[in-house]
Amino acid sequence: MSRDAIVLLGVNHKTTPLAVREKLALSAGYEDPLRSLGQLSLINEYYLLSTCNRVEVLFTCRHVEQAQQLVMTTLFGSAITEGEIDKYVYRYENIEAVEHLFLVAASLDSMIVGEAQILGQLKEAYRYAAKAGSTGFVLNKLLHKSFSVAKRVRTETRIGAHAVSVSYAAVELARKIFGELAGKKVMLVGAGEMAELAAEHLVGQGVEEVVVANRTLQRAVQLARCYNGRAVSLEELVDQLLYVDIIISSTGSPDLILTKKDVRPVMRERRNRPLFFIDIAVPRDLDPAINTLDNVYLYDVDDLMHVVEMNKTERDREAIKAQRIIAEEKLKFGKWLSSIESTPTIIQLRSTIEQHVRFEVEKTMGRIGDMDGAAQQSLEKMIAAITSKVLYPPLHFLKSESHHTSLPERIKTVRELFLLDRNKDDQEMS
Amino acid sequence: MSFLLFQSSLVIYICSTAAYFVFFFTRKTRIRRISRLIFTVAFLVHTANIIVRATETGHTPIVSHHETVTFFSWSVACCYLSFRWRYTVKNLGVFISTLVLALMFVAAFSSRVAIPLPPMMQSWWLPVHASVTLFADGFLAIACIGGIMYLLQERELKQKRFGLFYSRLPSLESLDKLNHHCLSIGFPLYTLGLITGSLWAKQAWGAYWHWDPKETWSLVTWFLYAATVHQRFTVGWRGRRVAILSIIAFLSILFTLWGISFLLEGIHTYVA
Numbered sequence: 001m002s003r004d005a006i007v008l009l010g011v012n013h014k015t016t017p018l019a020v021r022e023k024l025a026l027s028a029g030y031e032d033p034l035r036s037l038g039q040l041s042l043i044n045e046y047y048l049l050s051t052c053n054r055v056e057v058l059f060t061c062r063h064v065e066q067a068q069q070l071v072m073t074t075l076f077g078s079a080i081t082e083g084e085i086d087k088y089v090y091r092y093e094n095i096e097a098v099e100h101l102f103l104v105a106a107s108l109d110s111m112i113v114g115e116a117q118i119l120g121q122l123k124e125a126y127r128y129a130a131k132a133g134s135t136g137f138v139l140n141k142l143l144h145k146s147f148s149v150a151k152r153v154r155t156e157t158r159i160g161a162h163a164v165s166v167s168y169a170a171v172e173l174a175r176k177i178f179g180e181l182a183g184k185k186v187m188l189v190g191a192g193e194m195a196e197l198a199a200e201h202l203v204g205q206g207v208e209e210v211v212v213a214n215r216t217l218q219r220a221v222q223l224a225r226c227y228n229g230r231a232v233s234l235e236e237l238v239d240q241l242l243y244v245d246i247i248i249s250s251t252g253s254p255d256l257i258l259t260k261k262d263v264r265p266v267m268r269e270r271r272n273r274p275l276f277f278i279d280i281a282v283p284r285d286l287d288p289a290i291n292t293l294d295n296v297y298l299y300d301v302d303d304l305m306h307v308v309e310m311n312k313t314e315r316d317r318e319a320i321k322a323q324r325i326i327a328e329e330k331l332k333f334g335k336w337l338s339s340i341e342s343t344p345t346i347i348q349l350r351s352t353i354e355q356h357v358r359f360e361v362e363k364t365m366g367r368i369g370d371m372d373g374a375a376q377q378s379l380e381k382m383i384a385a386i387t388s389k390v391l392y393p394p395l396h397f398l399k400s401e402s403h404h405t406s407l408p409e410r411i412k413t414v415r416e417l418f419l420l421d422r423n424k425d426d427q428e429m430s
Numbered sequence: 431m432s433f434l435l436f437q438s439s440l441v442i443y444i445c446s447t448a449a450y451f452v453f454f455f456t457r458k459t460r461i462r463r464i465s466r467l468i469f470t471v472a473f474l475v476h477t478a479n480i481i482v483r484a485t486e487t488g489h490t491p492i493v494s495h496h497e498t499v500t501f502f503s504w505s506v507a508c509c510y511l512s513f514r515w516r517y518t519v520k521n522l523g524v525f526i527s528t529l530v531l532a533l534m535f536v537a538a539f540s541s542r543v544a545i546p547l548p549p550m551m552q553s554w555w556l557p558v559h560a561s562v563t564l565f566a567d568g569f570l571a572i573a574c575i576g577g578i579m580y581l582l583q584e585r586e587l588k589q590k591r592f593g594l595f596y597s598r599l600p601s602l603e604s605l606d607k608l609n610h611h612c613l614s615i616g617f618p619l620y621t622l623g624l625i626t627g628s629l630w631a632k633q634a635w636g637a638y639w640h641w642d643p644k645e646t647w648s649l650v651t652w653f654l655y656a657a658t659v660h661q662r663f664t665v666g667w668r669g670r671r672v673a674i675l676s677i678i679a680f681l682s683i684l685f686t687l688w689g690i691s692f693l694l695e696g697i698h699t700y701v702a
Contacts, residue, residue, distance in 0.1 A: 158457070173587070175601060176583070176587060176596070176602065177587065177601060177602050177603065178601060178602075178603050179600070179601035179602075179604045179607075180603075268666075271666030271668075272666050272667060272668045272669065273668075274603075274669070291588065294669060295669045295670070297587055297588065299590070303590045306590065307592070310592060
């Protein structure tokens with residue numbers, strides 16, 4: 001009678017430690033899991049999403065508890081214990097599932113709020129599901145809606161405009177100095193996690209070459225290989241300043257490795273093309289006085305943190321706007337959902353009433369099919385008019401929002417009043 | 431008629447500047463589109479004003495002070511629009527429209543009486559010399575504005591205190607490119623203006639150079655720009671120093687345009 005429940009099960013970076021997420025990640029791609037979900041008769045439509053930070057499955061079904069168990073065992077088998085499921089896996093149903101999906105798509109549930117990658121991942125996952133034919137009327141509508149909600153959030157708020165990690169703040173600053181980063185070269189001095197992360201971001205922005213300078217050349221060569229770059233020794237540092245544009249320094253050296261005196265002559269040779277130094281070492285590697293040179297910019301960890309803090313407040317303000325958009329869209333989608341909830345009842349009601357009217361008309365006038373065109377037409381018109389007149393009060397009752405009863409209750413009332421749930425024989429007898 | 435067009439273009443410029451300011455603070459892309467549209471409309475009305483004025487007075491309308499400043503602001507708008515569609519510099523519009531509007535106000539407050547052209551001035555050199563020079567001034571004005579924007583942005587980046595401009599102004603690189611672009615067009619035009627002026631002087635007064643204050647200051651300005659261009663293109667200066675030089679040199683242009691006429695007497699004074 002009523003429609004299927006929409007259920008969303010999942011784990012993400014907030015609820016679940018990486019060790020568990022790793023076990024659940026669908027590392028082999030979507031095809032096989034989608035196929036095995038297709039074997040289950042308990043669920044109708046289904047969709048899977050797996051990223052580094054989350055694994056989620058969305059499906060529609062009649063019996064939530066049974067379906068959940070079946071889905072979990074089908075997808076993850078013995079990878080996760082009963083206890084772990086209870087502890088980590090979150091479950092959202094119906095409108096909550098809708099809201100959660102919107103939040104994920106709009107990147108409000110991401111580790112880095114506002115990052116743009118998630119929408120692409122969502123779309124890719126949907127492509128697989130659509131190819132497998134696993135999504136239907138409800139999920140298609142829901143997923144398309146989530147894409148457009150994400151787009152709306154992106155265009156109406158500035159949520160994606162702010163860098164909120166130290167490494168990304170470095171990228172943002174580099175773009176304020178250099179504009180486009182394509183064709184620029186970056187040098188990593190020493191190899192730390194944060195330096196690598198920053199380099200990764202820069203490469204993502206189209207930086208042309210990565211040069212790695214390290215105390216032990218072997219490590220430098222290893223790291224350089226990751227980015228298709230080249231390795232140099234620490235002694236060549238000053239010479240390399242001629243060729244690179246961005247320098248990320250993170251050595252464990254207790255002393256300064258570069259001073260203003262080293263950099264000044266380089267600038268003349270560079271014809272004043274800007275240099276951007278990022279010093280994320282503690283204690284610092286680079287002489288703070290370097291920043292006083294023309295066309296040279298030096299940022300240390302504290303400066304970068306400052307940028308991050310500033311962006312965070314800005315972003316939180318934008319996130320509030322985004323939440324409002326999602327609340328709006330959730331409301332709209334909820335209305336659509338309840339409208340499809342009453343649709344089968346309305347269709348059934350209409351056809352029943354029409355049948356009755358037609359039956360009585362034909363009893364009096366003879367078969368409509370045998371009449372001439374004009375008479376047939378006017379009788380059809382009459383049947384339609386009586387049907388909609390009779391239909392009006394129950395439809396009004398179903399659709400009006402001022403009732404104190406919930407929609408399922410109202411649907412039940414209408415069905416009982418019009419005997420819609422009696423089987424065919426009973427109806428004929430009435 | 432030309433006065434009516436002038437006034438309406440002034441009013442439209444006011445609207446466009448206001449819209450640009452709203453965009454500057456709210457950063458809503460829809461408002462940017464609107465302000466661009468209004469600016470373009472204002473420019474078209476402004477163009478019509480200059481054409482009508484030319485037919486009314488019977489000569490190129492770059493003779494009185496009112497006409498010169500009107501043409502100057504038109505050339506700034508024209509230069510801006512000429513490369514606007516080729517590459518965008520974020521939020522340049524708000525600065526340009528402010529400058530154009532300021533110049534329009536100056537023009538609005540000066541006498542609109544058309545000055546009859548003395549016979550010896552009636553020459554083809556008038557439109558050539560005056561318009562080339564004012565177009566050069568237009569490009570150099572944009573170089574100056576780019577310089578101001580560069581200094582604002584650079585200050586926030588250097589001092590690591592991010593305020594109003596950091597997120598609103600474009601990257602240093604694109605501002606520097608803007609300066610490069612404007613100098614490499616503006617300086618040759620300015621040189622051409624100087625040469626045509628001197629040829630005209632030969633035709634009108636019989637000598638190429640008189641050392642009257644306006645000519646002298648034009649030459650000083652030319653040397654300032656020559657130095658800027660030299661430092662930029664051969665020595666490899668860029669960024670802050672070139673920005674400062676561009677601003678100083680433009681102040682010298684403004685002085686040539688106004689300072690001379692009000693402070694010193696010379697044969698150019700009937701113009702501007």
